Amino acid sequence: MSVAVPALEVEHLSFAYGPRKALDDVGFRIGQGECAILLGPNGAGKSTLFSLVTRLYDAPSGQISIAGHALRKDSCAALARLGVVFQQPTLDLDLSVAQNLRYHASLHGLSRKEAELRIREELERQGMEERRDEKVRQLNGGHRRRVEIARALLHRPALLLLDEPSVGLDVPSRKAMVDHIHELCRSRGLAVLWATHLIDEIGQDDSLIVLHKGRVRAQGTVREVLAGQGAETVSAAFHRLTAEGEG
């Protein structure tokens, strides 16, 4: 992939549930190595956006491209470059860590040998290698999340979607996860779209996309969004942006 190709490009994306508009002409780009935080109050359209990027729903209008592959025309190539961690855990609790990961690797067509190499690499990266033969049921919430992130990375995606992955984690587990994701962006050039309500998870170098009532209200680096709102904190900028149009 050339440097100029964004990991995710969304153009003129709209979606409605019957008469209810959920997304209205949404557009943004996420470059390689960029960690983009998606902020929005309840009902802003975050889950709808994720459902369209993962192709759970088809977008009737607009265009989504993942690593240069148009999702509608070239969906296999586009989805092959996508990793996802859903809000609800999706591991099989009665399989071991390694079995869960092997299953995912085989779905992505990795050879057994390549799968074993990558499983070891991802588990080591998160300090989980010695837990590989334990059943997922025996792991705590933070460790389960680590396995889910390892699984989402096995096929080396260009873009990782994270849907509030830190919900329910204790403070040390959250911090470990946030640090790990930022490190992946820096060291591997992984691009991330991360939906969260937790403003303290945002890093200095992250970019922000603020969604409200189905429209992008602001996007840019943390500094640009703060300057645009004349705000000192992300929290203050967020409240200004999402108070507009209320009532």
Ligand SMILES: Nc1ncnc2c1ncn2[C@@H]1O[C@H](COP(=O)(O)OP(=O)(O)OP(=O)(O)O)[C@@H](O)[C@H]1O
């Ligand atoms: N299945 C559905 N049928 C009808 N309306 C829906 C459906 N799912 C979502 N909506 C509506 O679409 C809009 C966007 O919802 P969405 O769930 O995408 O927002 P969200 O930002 O993910 O919210 P939350 O933070 O609460 O998960 C809301 O007005 C919501 O009520």
